[in-house]
Amino acid sequence: MTYQCFNFSISDKIAHLRLNRPDALNTMQPVFWRELTEIVSALQRMASARVLVISSTGRHFSAGMALDVFGADPATGVALDDRSAGGRASIAPLLADMQQAFSAIEQLRMPVIAAIHGGCIGGGVDMICACDIRLASADAFFCIQEINIGMTADLGTLQRLPKLIPEGIVHELAYTGRRLLAQRALALGLVNEIFATQEEMVHAALQMAREIAEKPPVAIWGSKQAIHYARDHSTDDALKQMGWLQSGIWQNGNLMESFMAKQQGRAAQFDDLPQLHAFADARYTLK
Numbered sequence: 001m002t003y004q005c006f007n008f009s010i011s012d013k014i015a016h017l018r019l020n021r022p023d024a025l026n027t028m029q030p031v032f033w034r035e036l037t038e039i040v041s042a043l044q045r046m047a048s049a050r051v052l053v054i055s056s057t058g059r060h061f062s063a064g065m066a067l068d069v070f071g072a073d074p075a076t077g078v079a080l081d082d083r084s085a086g087g088r089a090s091i092a093p094l095l096a097d098m099q100q101a102f103s104a105i106e107q108l109r110m111p112v113i114a115a116i117h118g119g120c121i122g123g124g125v126d127m128i129c130a131c132d133i134r135l136a137s138a139d140a141f142f143c144i145q146e147i148n149i150g151m152t153a154d155l156g157t158l159q160r161l162p163k164l165i166p167e168g169i170v171h172e173l174a175y176t177g178r179r180l181l182a183q184r185a186l187a188l189g190l191v192n193e194i195f196a197t198q199e200e201m202v203h204a205a206l207q208m209a210r211e212i213a214e215k216p217p218v219a220i221w222g223s224k225q226a227i228h229y230a231r232d233h234s235t236d237d238a239l240k241q242m243g244w245l246q247s248g249i250w251q252n253g254n255l256m257e258s259f260m261a262k263q264q265g266r267a268a269q270f271d272d273l274p275q276l277h278a279f280a281d282a283r284y285t286l287k
Contacts, residue, residue: 013213015049022058027066040104047272051209055115064122106130115205117198129160136191140182148177216254216270
């Protein structure tokens with residue numbers, strides 16, 4: 001399928017999503033949200049990918065929200081209309097739709113690796129904060145741009161970033177709109193590693209994805225669930241959840257396959273996660 005804002009491919013169990021509007025600095029226009037939602041929803045359902053890598057093209061990873069979102073005709077349903085109480089009341093559900101597009105990345109059954117180069121600005125920061133792993137090129141920088149244009153960031157940065165870096169740094173960035181350069185982002189733990197060039201970074205991201213794809217998908221899914229739950233709950237609650245989670249996904253066969261593959265000097269073979277089916281997709285006839 002051809003997309004306006006993205007290039008998307010799946011190869012050897014690895015999905016690769018590239019922001020692909022370089023002339024527009026990969027800004028997030030209304031069609032961006034529709035296409036992102038379609039792609040991520042399909043990835044959540046299908047069993048053909050085990051890891052998602054998100055990278056970009058051109059000068060910047062993303063310059064954030066396109067002005068179209070703020071200034072479009074309210075009749076299109078994408079404008080933030082402050083001309084009436086009713087218009088302002090519609091802003092919350094509109095934001096919820098956009099927030100869900102990034103939450104869907106966070107909630108994917110597979111790990112998500114962001115490969116960030118150049119500017120990661122405004123909505124770009126919202127997006128990469130929803131990913132599991134972040135790699136950066138040496139020229140990368142991060143900016144909570146919203147404060148620089150007179151608004152508060154509202155798509156996840158202020159909720160997720162304090163769980164990734166010290167809260168005091170989040171306050172600094174959110175209040176000043178300063179750029180967080182790659183080296184400082186590495187020191188703070190926002191990114192896992194820095195690479196000299198974008199090409200090296202994307203290569204490393206795909207190599208990491210290959211390593212992850214070799215592991216049993218159900219155990220990877222369980223690890224992601226446990227990490228996210230522990231982030232948002234007490235240690236005691238998270239340990240209880242781990243017991244319930246492990247009892248639900250335990251497979252002796254995966255352990256035996258790992259041992260046998262190592263002894264035999266071959267790659268281990270593990271089952272994909274099953275494809276998901278929604279009730280909304282069911283075909284039935286009322287009697």
